[in-house]
Amino acid sequence: MTAPLNFHPLRVQQVQREGEDALVLGFEVPAALQPVFRFEAGQHLTLRATVAGVELRRSYSICAAPGEPLRVGVRAVPGGAFSTWLHAMARPGLVLDVMPPLGRFGAALAQRPRHVLAVAGGSGITPLLAIVKATLQGDARARCTLVYSNRSAASTMFREALEDLKNRYLSRLALHLVFSREGLEAGLQGGRLDAGKISTLLRLAGPVDQAFVCGPHAMNEDVPAALQAAGVPPERIHVERFGVPQQAARNMAAAGPALAVEAARGAAAQASVHRVRIVRDGVARDIGFDAADGNILAAATRAGLELPFSCSSGVCATCRARVLEGQVGMHRNFALEPDDVAAGFVLSCQAHPLSESVLLSFDER
Numbered sequence: 001m002t003a004p005l006n007f008h009p010l011r012v013q014q015v016q017r018e019g020e021d022a023l024v025l026g027f028e029v030p031a032a033l034q035p036v037f038r039f040e041a042g043q044h045l046t047l048r049a050t051v052a053g054v055e056l057r058r059s060y061s062i063c064a065a066p067g068e069p070l071r072v073g074v075r076a077v078p079g080g081a082f083s084t085w086l087h088a089m090a091r092p093g094l095v096l097d098v099m100p101p102l103g104r105f106g107a108a109l110a111q112r113p114r115h116v117l118a119v120a121g122g123s124g125i126t127p128l129l130a131i132v133k134a135t136l137q138g139d140a141r142a143r144c145t146l147v148y149s150n151r152s153a154a155s156t157m158f159r160e161a162l163e164d165l166k167n168r169y170l171s172r173l174a175l176h177l178v179f180s181r182e183g184l185e186a187g188l189q190g191g192r193l194d195a196g197k198i199s200t201l202l203r204l205a206g207p208v209d210q211a212f213v214c215g216p217h218a219m220n221e222d223v224p225a226a227l228q229a230a231g232v233p234p235e236r237i238h239v240e241r242f243g244v245p246q247q248a249a250r251n252m253a254a255a256g257p258a259l260a261v262e263a264a265r266g267a268a269a270q271a272s273v274h275r276v277r278i279v280r281d282g283v284a285r286d287i288g289f290d291a292a293d294g295n296i297l298a299a300a301t302r303a304g305l306e307l308p309f310s311c312s313s314g315v316c317a318t319c320r321a322r323v324l325e326g327q328v329g330m331h332r333n334f335a336l337e338p339d340d341v342a343a344g345f346v347l348s349c350q351a352h353p354l355s356e357s358v359l360l361s362f363d364e365r
């Protein structure tokens with residue numbers, strides 16, 4: 001059982017500009033909360049604030065390696081309510097509601113890989129900076145190949161930190177900065193990171209033990225496919241997504257908002273009664289599942305339960321829980337890896353019961 005996933009007010013200690021449109025926020029963690037906010041490389045924090053009278057939650061990746069002060073990177077998203085507010089308000093002393101670190105993007109580092117390949121695009125560098133640092137700091141025999149793609153040098157986040165890392169680990173870090181809009185088409189430094197470039201890169205870099213990818217939607221689809229085509233086994237490729245992939249979003253939009261509810265209704269029709277027992281912080285509560293809710297998170301919220309969530313879109317895994325009894329289906333899943341699903345984990349914001357009764361635990365994460 002892990003620490004309860006409640007929000008805690010944390011004071012912003014440091015605000016630093018990164019590139020032309022991003023910030024790094026450093027948090028002060030009181031001694032009593034240090035164990036709760038201990039983190040692994042690749043994890044994220046969910047922040048909560050009320051913006052123009054509406055409660056908003058967003059997840060941001062931690063850009064520090066374990067043992068370093070807690071900080072996250074926040075790129076300003078055009079039209080994004082939370083990031084725009086945060087960029088306007090962020091200053092030392094600001095207090096934000098913060099949920100303890102979550103996420104398993106970097107979990108494969110526990111296997112102590114000797115060669116890590118990290119492919120980042122834009123703000124996708126945030127969790128990968130932590131993963132690269134943790135790999136290099138954690139094992140003197142490990143090496144990393146980091147490919148970081150940006151529109152231009154000006155939009156590159158953590159330029160200085162990356163140069164520092166390169167200087168510190170000269171023989172163990174191969175850093176390739178790629179600029180898609182600076183007119184360099186030849187070699188690895190320019191243009192799109194396509195299958196040809198990935199295969200050249202793998203020839204140069206040598207066999208990869210674990211690969212981590214985080215960037216725009218197209219990169220998150222194309223790079224894993226190219227890695228697999230070049231012989232990297234799928235179970236060694238890990239992808240972190242920040243939003244719903246565009247094609248999935250288009251499919252949902254084309255199908256209309258009723259899609260999720262209809263899917264749940266179809267599943268619900270297979271059983272006459274749905275009783276969902278939810279365990280959180282050692283306490284069990286029974287709720288009814290109404291197909292109109294669409295998902296178990298919504299049904300629990302309707303019943304007055306407070307469960308952890310952030311995106312509600314199947315992307316962040318903040319709502320992850322384990323099915324201990326019964327059967328559960330998911331509308332979509334952009335966050336859990338196949339072995340998580342095989343172990344019974346589901347995203348409660350996407351889950352609906354397929355059996356008469358279901359037991360779901362938020363204490364096993």
Ligand code: FES
Binds near residue numbers: 316317
């Ligand atoms: S709340 Fe983000 S995946 Fe469910």
